[in-house]
Amino acid sequence: MSVRFDLDPSVTPELRDGICSLWADVSNAGGAVGFVPPVTGEDIRPELIRHLAAMAEGRARLVVGRDADGTPLATAFLYENTHRLMRHWLWVYSVMVHPSLQGQGVGRALMAAVEDAARGTEGIRAIRLTCRGGTGADRFYASCGYKEVGRVPDAIKVGDDDYRDDVTMWHELH
Template sequence: MIAKDDAPLFTQFTTPESLPDGLAAALVDCWIEVSDAGGAAGFPFPPVDPAEVSAAVDRIVTGLDPASSRLVVATVDGALAGWLCLRRDTHPLVAHWGTLHHVQTRLGVRGRGIGAGLVRRARAIAREEMDLEQLRLAARGGVGLEEFYGRLGWREIGRWPGALRLAADDDRDEILMVLTSL
């Protein structure tokens, strides 16, 4: 458990070689924990297969590039508390906007502002380092993510009703959100 007075440290990684030993494994552990608890972070059907999660983390890490893909992590006392991916397509038609992916925090640190801190840090990186003008994301409806992102300045720009089928009797909207004032 993390003490309440321990402030998170936010760090970004821009190349595969920049990741410290053990971070990829910590990302896998966090993603499994969040997904198995029902989190909306890319693996919607718990329990998740650790090999699939590990392969997804490998794809994220090997795709890191300062121009197009950044990993932002939050640590507390050296332990991973949360993470997200910030990406952009470098095609000139859409290179002015980026997307957030896999925003997540470990269960034991929720309610401490770490998720909000990650999103704010990604916003600063997008504006100051990647020269982006807007960010987009897609979120699962029905779990309060609209409100979470709304408090951080994001606005809903649309939704696909019933786009996400979590179970035979559980369809959720996919909510499309944008942050235009970076």
């Protein structure tokens, strides 16, 4: 399947609802994107609205991958760091690829689009993100050029007696 990536698309009701649906699908398939299944779009909507508000305020950017019909299949939100000593790198949040497309190169294409967006932002030298340990996400990001620079053991609680590490990954833009 062909996926087209766009930076800073117009946020229409269709795009908003499509991202909300994508996020629920990823979460319910076990994806580590801030929720534990089962979830509905209504569970996710407040978090999505926070990202969209940050976009409207100029604090965040969106990379979205869509199919030929415009259905969102992959996303990542980029945030400029507001700390005056750390404005040379971006945070990346809510990296997701629809479960039906995982393992087909769409994730790598998404991360390449994120890197392109970061390179196009004046003064940005690196990208930082965190991921949930025990999911394999850290291995995926490492294969995309990120290196692990920190780990907080048991920082994420996903269930009774199920704690995961919070892994910080860093990618230098050369």
